[in-house]
Structures are given as structure tokens and as C-alpha cells.
Amino acid sequence: DRIEGKADVRLVDGRLLAFSGLFVASRCTPSNPLAESLGCALEETVLGLQIHTDAENKTSVPGVFACGDVARIPHSVSVAVGNGALAGMQIHRSLCWPETVLPLRG
């Protein structure tokens, strides 16, 4: 039902479970509707809603790429930075050699 004090959990039946601390799995959603308004497919994950992409960071809309928290779990700085670098490479590739970029599948 709710958290009381520092980290005690009050159940809906009234029982109180005492803990020293709690780890919570928070859900995220894109803070901006840009991708959705462009028609990019979204997908549900255990950590919330994200933009559906493939291993090349393509979205379901040709020419639109997504990376970082908005498109990848787990959410971490190093994953987001690496994913951003890969997305940049894929965008470069799509501009220079568009014939090598296949549409996103699935």
C-alpha cells in the first residue's frame, strides 16, 4: 500500500514489514513525443516504454535512428555513450551508402 518511515512497507492488509532499505525498479517513458509523432514503433520492456530499434539503431521509420535510454535497456551511462557512437556510425553509413541499410524487421 505504501512506504512508511525510512523503508518500511505497509501492506494493503495492514501488516508492516520492516526493512533497512529498498531497491525499486522504476519504469521510464520517453519524455518527448517526437519519435511517436514521427510514427516510430514503441515497445514495452521491463523498465518501461522505449523506441523499438534493431542492432543498427534503426527505428521502424526509415532514416530515423534512436539510441541511449530512450531506445536501450539497461539504462547506464556507458551503454548510452557506446550506443550513441554506434548510432552515429549507422547514420553516417545511411547517408553515404543508403543501399546497404535494410529496413528494420520485426
Ligand SMILES: Cc1cc2nc3c(=O)[nH]c(=O)nc-3n(C[C@H](O)[C@H](O)[C@H](O)COP(=O)(O)OP(=O)(O)OC[C@H]3O[C@@H](n4cnc5c(N)ncnc54)[C@H](O)[C@@H]3O)c2cc1C
Ligand atoms: C537517478 C538516476 C541515477 C542513475 N545512476 C546511474 C549510475 O550510477 N551509473 C550509470 O551508468 N547510469 C546511471 N543512471 C542512468 C544514466 O543516467 C542514463 O542511462 C544516461 O544518462 C542515459 O543517457 P541518454 O543520453 O540516453 O539520456 P539522458 O541523459 O536522459 O539525456 C537526454 C537529454 O535529452 C534532453 N531532452 C529531452 N527532451 C528534449 C527536447 N524536446 N529538446 C531538447 N532536449 C531534450 C534531456 O533534457 C536530456 O538532457 C542513472 C539514472 C538516474 C535517473
